[in-house]
Amino acid sequence: xxxxxxxxxxxxxxxxxxxxxxxxxxxxxxxxxxxxxxxxxxxxxxxxxxxxxxxxxxxxxxxxxxxxxxxxxxxxxxxxxxxxxxxxxxxxxxxxxxxxxxxxxxxxxxxx
Amino acid sequence: xxxxxxxxxxxxxxxxxxxxxxxxxxxxxxxxxxxxxxxxxxxxxxxxxxxxxxxxxxxxxxxxxxxxxxxxxxxxxxxxxxxxxxxxxxxxxxxxxxxxxxxxxxxxxxxxxxxx
Numbered sequence: 001x002x003x004x005x006x007x008x009x010x011x012x013x014x015x016x017x018x019x020x021x022x023x024x025x026x027x028x029x030x031x032x033x034x035x036x037x038x039x040x041x042x043x044x045x046x047x048x049x050x051x052x053x054x055x056x057x058x059x060x061x062x063x064x065x066x067x068x069x070x071x072x073x074x075x076x077x078x079x080x081x082x083x084x085x086x087x088x089x090x091x092x093x094x095x096x097x098x099x100x101x102x103x104x105x106x107x108x109x110x111x112x
Numbered sequence: 113x114x115x116x117x118x119x120x121x122x123x124x125x126x127x128x129x130x131x132x133x134x135x136x137x138x139x140x141x142x143x144x145x146x147x148x149x150x151x152x153x154x155x156x157x158x159x160x161x162x163x164x165x166x167x168x169x170x171x172x173x174x175x176x177x178x179x180x181x182x183x184x185x186x187x188x189x190x191x192x193x194x195x196x197x198x199x200x201x202x203x204x205x206x207x208x209x210x211x212x213x214x215x216x217x218x219x220x221x222x223x224x225x226x227x228x
Contacts, residue, residue, distance in 0.1 A: 033215055043201065045215025058215060090155050098207055101216060103155035
């Protein structure tokens with residue numbers, strides 16, 4: 001069974017721009033969570049989606065948003081990019097809200 | 113507020129030794145404690161997980177020890193190999209095996225090097 005896929009793998013953006021990242025969960029998995037990983041803050045929870053609904057949200061500003069489609073694929077969007085948004089953005093897939101989370105390889109976002 | 117404290121930050125062990133990584137948590141609602149292994153350029157990979165109703169769990173060379181009263185848990189790697197060199201993260205959540213209301217709460221990670 002194929003794992004979690006994330007696209008693109010690498011991205012360079014300029015301050016003020018916006019970016020959209022994509023995640024395809026493991027086949028049959030209906031829940032997708034997003035995390036931000038930085039050297040300073042470590043892994044931090046962004047949000048969680050299940051059945052196209054955002055179930056939980058971490059402590060991030062409203063510039064960070066996401067959605068989930070009927071096929072369970074998910075996208076996250078960051079508007080008005082700041083230098084501090086440079087990070088590895090990880091998507092985790094799980095069968096449902098109470099199952100183990102499996103991570104994708106991440107999207108490395110660099111904001112200049 | 114750091115809800116899961118992980119130590120040490122880095123660890124160097126000789127091949128065949130038993131590295132031990134420790135984590136302590138504060139939230140008594142946590143009921144699921146996974147460990148993830150991350151290699152450079154890769155996403156974290158689920159290694160092993162434990163629930164509070166058991167004190168120890170083994171999977172291959174990896175063992176989790178759990179002390180509910182002390183709110184601590186640790187990862188032991190038996191017969192460590194250079195290929196085990198990676199960053200290890202402990203985590204916790206309050207929703208069975210899933211992410212919980214605040215997702216998985218991660219420790220800061222331990223950079224482990226196994227010397228040949």
